[in-house]
Amino acid sequence: MRKFVVSIAAFAAATTVFADAGDVEKRLKEQYPATKITAVRETPVQGVYEVAMGRNVAYTDASGRYMIFGHLYDMKEQKDLTAQRLDEINKIDVSALPLSDAIKTVKGDGSRKLYVFSDPDCPFCQRLERETMPKLDNVTIYTFLYPLEELHPDAKRKAEAIWCAKDRAKAWDDFMKSGKLPDQETRCDNPVERNIQLGRSLGINGTPTIIMGDGSMVPGFVPASELERRLAAGETATGD
Known part of the structure; x- marks a missing residue:
């Protein structure tokens, strides 16, 4: 410096x-x-x-x-x-994100919003789901399945299997916490390739990447206390 x-x-x-x-x-x-x-x-x-x-x-x-x-x-x-x-x-226009291409999880009243680009085979993504997300309340989480195939060659297959499950949110939670994929993997139209192109266009080159409600990007694993602080700061800014 x-x-x-x-x-x-x-x-x-x-x-x-x-x-x-x-x-x-x-x-x-x-x-x-x-x-x-x-x-x-x-x-x-x-x-x-x-x-x-x-x-x-x-x-x-x-x-x-x-x-x-x-x-x-x-x-x-x-x-x-x-x-x-x-x-x-580098703020993202969250209103332009294709939310129909994401897994939606609502906790509590769902009033706060998070947008997460996550790879099923990413250890830090798994840690985020195990340690951080369960501690958050009153939040809606949109998870964009974003496999980084150059690092995790089998991640795209797993992402597609999770998306095509009858209950996507449960399939995602089960895999990230216990490594369990749906018993019967089915094929369906899925947004995984679109998500890959979207993430690249947004400059996302690592997972997890969290986009806050104000469009700011937070790369990497974030402890619940820090993510809660950022959520609260966003609420204060909105209230002002």
Whole structure:
């Protein structure tokens, strides 16, 4: 991190030309037409501009000639400004998720929402189902079966068997907690391949990945206490 702080300080000192963020964005799009530049805005560092490129963030000077890839920290406030921005630009529009392609589980009044991309053969997904989900209440969980075949070659078959079971939610719970697949595996039209394409389009490259009600993504295993904290924070934000 120290190297990056020194680099961006020297970078800012060397770039003495200032410009409106809109002008910088226009210049960048002209200079790099093949790059998907979605937004440019000023940073707290004079002469340094934040460039959002799809799901990534970089920093540039007014000319657009120089780029820095890394994280920008506010040391006084002890905040990672880049991480905050990445959270913002990587939020998912949950209203666009195809919920009919997910296994729906309602706990309590189901008022809170979680969207989970999960692989049946993923150990951390199994741990999430055993340790975290049973402790949550008043939540509706939409589980998108998302087998990572390069890691778990048999996961897609299992995902399809679970989806085609008479009671999908029970079949999912049984397998994740005890490794038991339905006694008779049946074939049916299923959304597993669509889920794989959906997850890739959302930039999901690991499981489990949880999408909160506000669209923010939480990768990896999350303890119940942390997930409950995030759910409560989302409720507070909605209430505000």
